[in-house]
Amino acid sequence: MKKKLKSRLALIDDNELILTCDNISDNINSICKILSESAVKNSSVPINRRKRTGKPRKKPWAPEIASAAKSSKIHHAKWKAAGKPTNPENEIYKNNKNSKKKLRSLQRRLEATNRNNKYQELMELNERNDKGFYKLVRKQRDPSNPSGSSLIFKDNTLNDQIEITEAFAQYFEELSTPCENVNFDNDHFTNVKRDITSLTELFKHSKNHNIPVTTTEEVKKTVLSFKNGKSPDEENITAEHVKFGGQTLISILTNIINFIFQNLDIPSLLKSGIACPILKKGKKENGSKLLQKNCHHYVHWKNCREATSSKQPRFNKQTTK
Known part of the structure; x- marks a missing residue:
């Protein structure tokens, strides 16, 4: 790497390097580009690890939710076999609608419980417990994690990923502009x-x-x-x-x-x-x-x-x- 890097840098003859206030930034950029490209070309090739082709395994539901999901599938199949009736007085239609409503209610209740437990665990976490903190981060990023993410920003609870991203962008913009602070x-x-x-x-x-x-x-x-x-x-x-x-x-x-x-x-x-x-x-x-x-x-x-x-x-x- 050293030999290749020196050979590329030799193209910029330091004895004939004519610097001005207008081109000094361009020259520094050229040097940075040479250093970065040389490092990438001469870096060791990473070992190709075996990738998982299947879908990530999801954690099993609680027995109550599993039973509700099974019941919802059965009633949905009966509703579909009956020609998908839409009459609100139809018994099959009502059973299908009520089973879905019950399943969604149980899922939202479980998600809220998991979210509250996560926040409580984070609050009780010791300040110097880095291991526990990163454990919570990995758990939150796990694709099989059914609970959603939320953020409190300026007394507003944000649940949408786009809203959270915009909140971070707004915060860092305000942080990098101290003259807009009322106490500045x-x-x-x-x-x-x-x-x-x-x-x-x-x-x-x-x-x-x-x-x-x-x-x-x-x-x-x-x-x-x-x-x-x-x-x-x-x-x-x-x-x-x-x-x-x-x-x-x-x-x-x-x-x-x-x-x-x-x-x-x-x-x-x-x-x-x-x-x-x-x-x-x-x-x-x-x-x-x-x-x-x-x-x-x-x-x-x-x-x-x-x-x-x-x-x-x-x-x-x-x-x-």
């Missing part, structure tokens, strides 16, 4: 933006561009300090991708970092990240109340490209001036 200090936010703009203009026109050049050894040391086994960023890049790039990738990254230092321009591509909501400290609520009040703040996970540059000491010093 817009005056302070405006003052901070004005200060940032003033300081940026002052720094650019002060001709203070004497930032020391970053060496390949510094970038290499930074890359090797990354932890393995972490989740990929939105470009599907992990620390392992950067480490396997070798000296060729280190040289390219060094040129990109030095370009940022010299031009005082950080590409928007390096400012992106993944927002992950977290619970408030000491809070323990059930899953249905998660969207209501617990996630008022979130963790911003840096992408792997941003971490490469932001770990440079001089980068931190200059961006805080």
